[in-house]
Structure formats: C-alpha cells, structure tokens
Amino acid sequence: MTPMKEDYIKIIFELGGTERKISNKEIAIGLDVAAGSVTEMVAKMVEEKLVIHEPYAGITLTELGHQLAIELVRKHRLWETFLVDDLKYEVADVHSEAEVLEHQTSDKLAAALYTFLGKPEFCPHGGVIPDEDGNYPESSNAVLADVVDGQTVEIARIIDNHDLLIYLHDLGVMAHTKIEVLKHEPFEGPIIVKRLVDGDQINISFKAAHNIFVQ
Template sequence: MTPMKEDYLKIIFELGGKSKKISNKQIAMGLNIAAGSVTEMVTKLVEEGLAKHTPYAGISLTEEGIQIAEIMVRKHRMWETFLVEKLNYKLSEVDSDAEVLEHVTSDHLLDSLDKFLGYPTHCPHGGVIPDKEGNYQEDSHTLLADVKEGATVKVDRFIDNHELLNYLDEIDLDIGDRIHVVHHAPFEGPTTVKLLDNESPTDERQISYKAAHYVFVQED
C-alpha cells in the first residue's frame, strides 16, 4: 500500500469515518489538497474494499480499512508522543517527522516504543492511540463548527495537520481549554469563542471557519 493511500485512510479515520460519512471536501481540507483530486483516490479505496461510498452522503471505512487505519494511526501518534515528550518538539513541528517514521516502523520497534513511553493512550494533540490489540476509547467527533451558540465545551483534540497546529499555536488555543461559543459568522466566517479559564473575563478568540471544522470538543 502506498503512503498516500495510508494518509487517506488516516484522515478519514480521524474525521470519524469509522462510523459516519465523510465528505470529499473534508478530506481535501484535512490533507491540504485540491478537492478534485480526492475523487480518484476515493474510487481506488472503494475498489480495493477499504472504503464504501454513498453518493451525496460521503465515504466511510470498511472493516479492512479501519484495521489498516488503526495501525497507521497507532504508529504515527506513538512517534508524535516520542518527539514531543522525549525530544522536546513543539506540537506544530511533529507531523512531518512522524509521517516519515511511521512508514518505516516494524511491529517490534512499535512495541518497544510503546513500552518505553509507558503505554500512552493519547498523543499530544488529543488523538487516541490504539493499543497492541486494537483497543481504544473512541475519539470525540463533535466539531467546534457544529456547536450551538451559547454552549460551553472543552477542547478535546485537533486534527493532525501542520498548518492547523501552527495556526492554533498562534491564537493560543490548547487541548483542555474550556470555551463558550459566542457566535458563528455566516458565509464561512470565523467562530468567536470566549476562553473561560483565563484571568481576563473578556478573553475572546476568533477561530477561522476551516479551523473550526478540525477542532473537536466535548460537552463541559
């Protein structure tokens, strides 16, 4: 399997494609590629039995696709944890190196890395790490963009995307932040949120439309 196919399976998995339909637009945004180029790869994944596509609804993973995605996610997020915890990488720096390392990681190396890190269950940007037997607690799949105005939620995880992580670092939004959703601007405008745990009671952030679709939250 090519690294590109593996990357598609990973992003579909991250976006919730184990149990729901993911659009081509979501995949394109997550991989920073043109939406038109997604169709061809989606067709290949369906032909190989790794995904199933429903017209006008989206794509989800088959059991075989899920199994491959879980393995790749485990490798990628384990290396991210190592790079951040042991080599002091910034969160926004880890994706490219973890991407290289995951594709050359043997099962023995992965098991050794898991033991060395103390069997972590989540990576630094909040994503779940399946254990050796494939067990894990399901990620949150509630998008900040879908939270009703006036609701209070906690930031649970970010999509593993270099551009996104740099952006969130710049606006100082972190895993675990409690936020009050003030307003979703129309026509793909930003989402305004208020950070509740900061000293300033008026500490507001404007989060871009694209980023709001790759920040996952939980009810507070």
C-alpha cells in the same frame, strides 16, 4: 501504498469514518485538497476495498481500511508522544518528523515504544493511540463548527495537520483548552470564541473549526 493514499485513510479515520459516513467535503477540508481530487482518490480506494462509498450518503472505512488506519495512526502518534514528552518538541513541530519515523517502525519497535511511554491512550493533540490489539478509547466526533453560540466546550482533539497545529498553537488553542463559543460569523466567516483560562477572545477560521473536535 502511496503517502497520499495513506493520508486519505488516516483523515477518514480521524473524522470518525469507522462510526459514521464522511462526506467528500470533510475530506477536502481536512486535507486541503480540491473536491475533484477527493472524488478520484475515493474511487480508487473503493476499487481496492479500503472504503465503502454510498452516493449522497458518505464514505466509511472497510475492515481492511480500518486495520491499515490503526497501524498507521498507532505508530505515528507514538512517535509524536515520544517527541513531545521525551525530546520536548513543540506539538506543532512533530507531525513531519513522525511521518518519516512511522514508515521505519517495525511492530516490535512500536510495542517497545508503547511500553516505554507508559501505554498512552492519546497523543499530544488529543488523537487516540490504539493498543497492541487495535483497541482504543471512544473519541468525540463533534466539531467546533457545529457548536451553538453560548455553549461552553473543551477541545478534545485536533486533526493531525502540520499547518493547522501551527495555526492553533499561535492562537493559544490546544487539546484540553476550554472555550465558550460566542458567535459564528456569516458566510463561512470565523467562529469567535472566548478562552476560559484568561478570557481572551479568539477568531478561529471556518476551515479550522471543522478540524477541531470538542466535548
């Protein structure tokens, strides 16, 4: 399977594609690719029985696609956790390293790493880590972009994208950060939020706000 196809499987999983229907637009924003590219790749994945695509409704992972996503996500996020917790990497810097390591990780090594790390349920940016049987805790699918002005929320997880993690790291926004949504600027402008820990106001881009999940 190509790395690009793996990226599609992972992003559909991250966007909640086992529980709800994901739109082409959401995938395009998450992967920062053109809408036409999404249409083409989704068609190939339908042929390979990795996803189900209902026109005008959305995309969900099949059982096969879900199992592949679990395997990819589990190994990737175990390495991210190890790099941050034990090698003291910055959260924003681990994605590319974990991307390489996950493809060289046997099931036996993944199991040993999982035990060594204390069987974590979440990675450093809040993503779920499936256990040996593919089970994982429920995760919020509510995105920051949809939070109404005046509401206070906590960031639950952030899509595993290198550029996004660096962008949010520079803003001082990460998993478990509590914020108040102050204003949605019109015409796909930024969402203005206040970080509760220090009262700082932050502008988060429209695109980023669709890849930040809150509770």
